[in-house]
Structure formats: structure tokens, C-alpha cells
Amino acid sequence: MNFTAISIVYRKELKEWLRDRRTLISTVLVPLLAFPILMVGITALATVMIGKAEQEVPKIMIIGGEDSPQLLERLQKIDKLAIVPYADNWKDQISNKEIRAAVEIPKGFQAALAEGTKPTIKVDYYEGELKSSFGANHLQDAIKDYRDSVVKERLAAKNLAASVLTPFEIKQENVAPPEKVGGASVGGFIGYAVILLCLTGAMYPAIDLTAGEKERGTIETILSSPVSRFDLVMGKFFLVFSASLVSAILSVTSMGTSFAILGHSQLMHSSGGESLHLSLGPLSVVAVFFMALPLAVLFSAVLMTIALFAKTYKEAQSYLTPLTFLVVIPAVASVMPGVELNSKLALIPVLNTSLVCKEIISGTYHWNSIILIFASTCVYAGAAIFLAVKMFQREDVLFRS
């Protein structure tokens, strides 16, 4: 191994890379801007949509209830709803979004209540439609209030206190530190994003330095120089690896900044009303970066090996697209609820790193798993580099016609 030759190749590739707009966009701009744009965009859009839905007074229809004046009176008093006259096609009107919800009161409802039977009130709505859900919720709240008042009246008639229905309280309390809660919720996503951007950041330089070189006709030029094939591959490999790391570092930085800025926005609040706390401390950042290193080596070497088979840039792109799916599937699997790190999963490349990143971000450090994952990914990465070097020594690959 000649470090001077490797360094000369690396510096030349770096110079060319910095002058290539295509690779700069995929390696620098996309990781830097993707998260802020995505997060600001989603937050802004969701805020606007929810705000609009909340401002609207939903139109609802009451079906039946002429013989149940008490319930009817309660429903008519809700100022958040606009009651429209009855029409036969109320279900179609809900589907066509002409009205948001409808309440079906069965015939003889009030009489049935008085007799002590158990009549059913139906609330019709459009599932998945935000404005319809708001209308249905208002209706249900009013109906529940009415039911509670009926219960109270019945208890009072039998001289029983309201507390007879709730002899004791149940309270759920979170004992996990806030950053662990945040890490468990968002940590998987961060690991997934870092892995994916490590791959995409390396993809274009890997193609450019292999298939691109063949397409431009410079492969014969460089092979006629005294640099050994091994040093040539290593010089190129270090550039692809650098691009992958730059992508990963920029994405983590960009993500951390985005979370810090938008951390207190409405979307970042859990359903309980408590703020979703996510702190990426320096140790977590260093640990995630450290775990991404061998994976970036693996990606860089594999991408170069595959892209070298291709004769043209386009052909290489078509070879590498399926590889993206191979990486996305295990990375997504790690985000799934219930998928937890164990000794078997610790040997599956990509999935293991994604899972360990999730744990690291939530503040859990299982050192045995971390060492196993780091070591196994290093072995895969070493094998991939060996394969890349071998591939560069194959004449049928370099001069494929």
C-alpha cells in the first residue's frame, strides 16, 4: 500500500467532486435542507389544516328524535354545530362532504330510557376526514353529557352518590426520563434517516468514480499510470466514504437543529399534552456517528463494486436503485413498534445499526450489542472493500463491452 499514491488519487477525486454540481446536490444540499424543509413544511401544513378545520362550524343533521325533546333540546343548544333540516340522503351528504356528521335517534328513545331499556344512538361520520371527526366529536360530547345527567338522576332517585360508579381511580405515570421517551418515539427515525443519507450521499460519487470514468474514457488513461490498482481503488474508495460521511454529518446536524427549533411546536406535543422531549446530547451524536462509520464503509465499497460493472452512468443507476430498497426495508423494519435489538438481529447489517442508533438516542447503551454490531459491520465492510479491490483487477469488468 502506497499512502502517497492513495493521497494523490484522493485529492484529485476530491477536486473533481467539489466541481461536480450533481454530486454536491446529493451529498451536501439534500441532507442539509431535507429535514428543515420537511419538518417546517409538515408543521406549517398541519397547523393550517387543523386551524381551518377548527374554525369551521360543522353542519350536522338530526334524524328522528321528535319524541325525545330533552335530547333534541341538548343537541340544538350546541353552538359549535350548525343543524341542517332533515333529508333522506344524509349518508350521501356526509360522503359528499355537504354535511359533516349526522345523529340517528331511535323512535321512542326517551320512553325507552324511562322504561330502563338500553336504546342505541348512532353517530354517522366520514372516517379519516378531519372536519367530519370534529363534528362527530362535538355530537358525541353532547350525547355523553346527556347520558351522564341521566345516570346522575337515576342515582339520585335511589339516594346513591355519583362516586358509587368510580370506587377508585387509575392513574398511569411515565417513569422513563423525558429524553428516553423522545428517543423511543423519534430515535428510530433518526437512525433510519442517517443510514439512508449515508447511502444516497455515497451513491453518486461511487457511480461517477467507476462507471462515470468508464463512460468518459478515462479508465484507460489512469490504468496506464504507475499507480497500482489497489492504491487507485483505495483513493477512490476514501472519496466515496468521505462523501457518505459528509452526508451523514450534515443530516445529523440539520436534524438536530430542526428539532431544536421546532421542538416546541404543536406537532411535537404528544396526545397527553406533554412536550415530546428529544435531546441529542454530544455523547449520542458521537455514538451515532461512530456506529455509522463501518456502515458508511460498507455502503461505499458495495456501491463502487456494483457500479464498476456498469458501462455507463445510467446503467449504474439502474443497478443501484434496487439496492436502495434492500437498505430501506431493514431500516424501516427497525422503526416498527416491537422490533427490539437481540443477538440475532445484531448480525443483520443495516437493521442492527438502525436499532442500536434508536437505543443510543434514547440514552440506552448496551455495550455488548454495540461492540457486536460495530465488529460485525466492520467485518462486512472489510469483505466489501476486498471485493471492490478484486473487482478492479478484473479485466472483463474494467473493459466490459
Added chain:
Amino acid sequence: MIETRGLVKTFKDKKRGEIRAVDNVSFVCKPGEIYGLLGANGAGKTTTLRMLATILEPTDGTAIVCGHDVVEAPEKVRANVGFLSTSTALYPRLSSQEFVEYFGRLNGLDEVTLKKRVDEIFSRLDMNSFRDRRCDKLSTGMKQKTSIARTLIHDPQVMIFDEPTAGLDVMTARTIIDFIRECRQRGKTVIFSTHVMSEVEKLCDVIGIIQDGKLLTEGSLAELRARHNEQDLEEIFVKVVSPYLKNEEA
């Protein structure tokens, strides 16, 4: 000095099976001499020269270039060789000077020597006006000059030219031909492949005719004329190659 000893190169083809692109080729090319390898397309010229430049490894046999074996010490061979062909392209995002400097560094030149050599070559080839221009913005002639500068930067003792004028206009081709002559004057060992008869007549001290990977005949132009009883090189070529073409057609 180049000495090939029974060079063989075979390729595997899915449809045609094993192809013997170069078949037991042996010749000697001395310093201060231009050896012309003459052959039709697909005759085995490029494969032979690629093996001499150690871009391809021989399947059998070997060659000694400047005292180094192409199989045993390919990197030492490449350090003594300048290889130029129409398929040795330039890096589009580097300037002409950066491109030449890159190959100078790969050839182990220190920065002081490199600067001196670059200045000298760029002045000699009249390249100073475009030394900072990116290679993708150069004209064909400028590109060829940059390629020549690349092959000269480490002052190699052996120059290998694989159809260097193919597809070039007259003026650019002339620059290359003049450069090849200059190499001979400087005492370099030059091997040159082409299928253009006039270039061979103008330049070569020794001519080797190759067909189907076999070196069919070799000698000076005068020797070939006497041996084949023809004055015109094209007639000599056809006479030598025809039996093999008939075999192929049969």
C-alpha cells in the same frame, strides 16, 4: 527497448467461446526506432499494446519493457512508458495543467521537478494559452496536446501509441505525427499501431503486419518490398493478410 516473447491473450465470449486475440506474438523494438504494428480492425493491435502498457495481463508469454517484465513488475513498466490512444481521454473537470500535474505526481515527481517539467512541456507544445482551461472546454487539438503532455511528463523511455490519429483532423494528426518523430530523435523506443498505410510509410523503421492476433511478417519497408515482391505497402499488406481473410470466409 521492448521485447515480446510469445505473447498470448485470450478472452472468453458467451457466444463465440474462447477468442485468441493475440496469438504467440514475438518482436523486438529498439531505442531510437519506431516499430509500426499494421493491421485491420480487430487484428489484435490494441490488445498487444495494452499488454505492453500493462493495462491487460498476458494469458501466456511475456514482454520485457526497459528491463522490466510486464507480468512480474507492471508498475515499474508503467513508470517507464508513455501510452497514448484515442481512448485515453482527459478528466473533464480538471484544467489542462491540473491533469498533467496529476499524472506527474502519480509518476513520483517532486513538486519542484514537476513545476519545471510542466513549464517546459507547456512551452514546447505551445499550451500556455489554455493551461488553466478545463479539459471539457478544450478543442480536439488542445486535448491531444494535453494528452501528449501527460505522456511526456515523466520523460519515459518507451512510447506506445495506439492508433493515435484515428478520428482526428489533418492538422491535429500532424501534431501527433511530428511528436512521434520527435520521440525517435530523442532516442526513445516507439511502438505505434495503425491501419493507415501512409503513416507507416512516413514514420516506421520496422513494420509488423498482424492479423487474427498473429504477427505474419515483419521488417523494414525495404525488406518487406523485397520479400513480397511489391512496391506499394497497401499491396504488400493485402498480399500478406488475404490468405487469412479467405480462411475466415471459408
